[in-house]
Amino acid sequence: MTQTVKAxxxxxxxxxxxxxxxxxxxxxxxxxxGLDSLGLVESIFAIEEAFxxxxxxxxxxxxxxxxxxxxxxxxxxxxxxxxSRKAA
Amino acid sequence: MRRVVITGAGTISALAHDVKGTLAAFREGRCxxxxxxxxxxxxxxxxxxxxxxxxxxxxxxxxxxxVLYDKFTQFTLLAAREAITQSGLNxxxxxxxxxxxxxxxxxxxxxxxxENYRTVYEEGKNRVHPFVVPKLMNNAAxxxxxxxxxxxxxxxxxxxxCASSNHAMGQAFHMVRSGMCRAVVTGGSESMLCFGGIKAWxxxxxxxxxxxxxxxxxxxxxxxxxxxAIFVFEDYDHAARRGADILAEVVGFAMTxxxxxxxxxxxxxAARAIAGALRxxxxxxxxxGYINAHGTGTAANDRTECAAVADVFGPxxxxxxxxxxxxxxxxLIGGTGAVELLACIMALRxxxxxxxxxxxxxxxxxALDVVPNTAREVRVKAVLSNAFAFGGLNxxxxxxxxx
Numbered sequence: 001m002t003q004t005v006k007a008x009x010x011x012x013x014x015x016x017x018x019x020x021x022x023x024x025x026x027x028x029x030x031x032x033x034g035l036d037s038l039g040l041v042e043s044i045f046a047i048e049e050a051f052x053x054x055x056x057x058x059x060x061x062x063x064x065x066x067x068x069x070x071x072x073x074x075x076x077x078x079x080x081x082x083x084s085r086k087a088a
Numbered sequence: 089m090r091r092v093v094i095t096g097a098g099t100i101s102a103l104a105h106d107v108k109g110t111l112a113a114f115r116e117g118r119c120x121x122x123x124x125x126x127x128x129x130x131x132x133x134x135x136x137x138x139x140x141x142x143x144x145x146x147x148x149x150x151x152x153x154x155v156l157y158d159k160f161t162q163f164t165l166l167a168a169r170e171a172i173t174q175s176g177l178n179x180x181x182x183x184x185x186x187x188x189x190x191x192x193x194x195x196x197x198x199x200x201x202x203e204n205y206r207t208v209y210e211e212g213k214n215r216v217h218p219f220v221v222p223k224l225m226n227n228a229a230x231x232x233x234x235x236x237x238x239x240x241x242x243x244x245x246x247x248x249x250c251a252s253s254n255h256a257m258g259q260a261f262h263m264v265r266s267g268m269c270r271a272v273v274t275g276g277s278e279s280m281l282c283f284g285g286i287k288a289w290x291x292x293x294x295x296x297x298x299x300x301x302x303x304x305x306x307x308x309x310x311x312x313x314x315x316x317a318i319f320v321f322e323d324y325d326h327a328a329r330r331g332a333d334i335l336a337e338v339v340g341f342a343m344t345x346x347x348x349x350x351x352x353x354x355x356x357x358a359a360r361a362i363a364g365a366l367r368x369x370x371x372x373x374x375x376x377g378y379i380n381a382h383g384t385g386t387a388a389n390d391r392t393e394c395a396a397v398a399d400v401f402g403p404x405x406x407x408x409x410x411x412x413x414x415x416x417x418x419x420l421i422g423g424t425g426a427v428e429l430l431a432c433i434m435a436l437r438x439x440x441x442x443x444x445x446x447x448x449x450x451x452x453x454x455a456l457d458v459v460p461n462t463a464r465e466v467r468v469k470a471v472l473s474n475a476f477a478f479g480g481l482n483x484x485x486x487x488x489x490x491x
Binding site: 037038045060061 | 133291292293294295296307308309349350351352386387388
């Protein structure tokens with residue numbers, strides 16, 4: 001399950017960034033991927049649809065959100081958390 | 089070039105159903121934002137808005153009218169009746185041919201779209217009411233104003249998202265200034281507070297769940313509102329000759345496009361529009377005592393707008409006042425500039441500056457006098473009204489006290 005979440009999130013980010021999944025590194029930031037605010041909002045929407053979860057994210061206070069978007073690894077961990085909470 | 093004055097005003101919003109009540113709310117710093125009362129509210133993640141309270145169309149319109157009027161048209165007509173009554177103008181004779189209507193709305197009959205999509209998609213019906221199209225079209229409100237008051241000159245609707253009303257009023261200003269029209273009924277209206285209208289905005293993740301706090305460090309997004317404001321823009325000589333009560337003079341207007349991003353604002357685009365309105369109005373920066381801000385309460389807008397004001401006004405930026413009344417009535421999207429023009433008129437006519445309410449904590453990136461929480465009595469001689477729309481379209485009006 002965990003591997004699936006990771007692979008799917010990377011797939012979503014890669015599609016938004018117009019990159020190959022193999023070029024996405026865990027430490028990459030959204031800036032590294034060239035994702036702007038609209039790209040981020042669209043990625044979050046795709047993640048919500050893929051896992052049937054609600055991602056708590058307000059573009060006005062990205063830093064305060066409990067959904068950590070500081071790197072690819074952080075986003076994957078946050079999605080894993082939301083998916084496991086949904087399963088529980 | 090003709091001089092252009094405002095001789096009538098009317099409005100309805102979450103604050104009141106008329107100008108008097110709205111200005112009283114501005115003075116008191118009263119908040120019209122609260123829990124939404126709409127169908128399927130529980131399925132929305134954003135459940136607050138600046139909703140018109142106690143709206144009963146049966147009081148104002150007959151059955152035949154109601155089946156043709158979406159709520160955005162109803163709001164428009166109510167406000168237009170108030171404005172035209174105040175102006176004292178009668179368009180039944182020649183004046184009707186020399187006068188027009190230019191209104192702003194971002195989305196027109198959203199409630200009509202919403203209700204009828206439900207009918208065909210959710211309820212699975214294969215038939216809708218015959219008046220769906222004439223009810224939802226963006227120009228319906230302008231056309232009904234022209235019909236009710238016999239306005240037979242240029243009549244059209246401008247749609248530039250959150251700048252719609254300012255673009256409409258700018259156009260009306262140009263039409264009177266050029267001599268094309270004696271009078272133009274102008275302003276704007278919006279009524280998007282329905283399930284589909286709010287759901288669409290939720291998607292962008294720029295909405296606040298609790299309050300609209302423009303310029304405050306603690307701001308967390310915009311809050312939608314609904315309603316309308318309508319004005320009569322009139323040739324000054326025409327108004328003076330008939331001894332009309334003049335509310336204010338419109339002296340300048342400028343519009344620019346960022347040509348940059350579809351949602352992110354640009355400091356440079358905003359600054360060019362502000363500077364352009366000053367130039368067009370023959371104003372020096374020091375003449376401006378008050379700016380009604382676009383002030384949406386989003387992180388991006390408020391920061392960018394303050395930087396643009398600082399850029400244009402230099403040291404005078406620290407001496408002028410700038411407030412966002414969206415903190416009280418919410419963001420009326422295409423109708424917002426019109427409702428906000430009332431705060432400009434109040435500043436010029438009554439010497440009262442409407443506050444930015446729900447203000448909690450200073451933001452170093454918005455370090456201007458935002459008139460936090462309490463209205464202020466100050467005489468000002470010129471004011472600006474800013475509107476900066478999605479799509480990078482900026483429209484700024486400049487007004488002076490009545491001549």
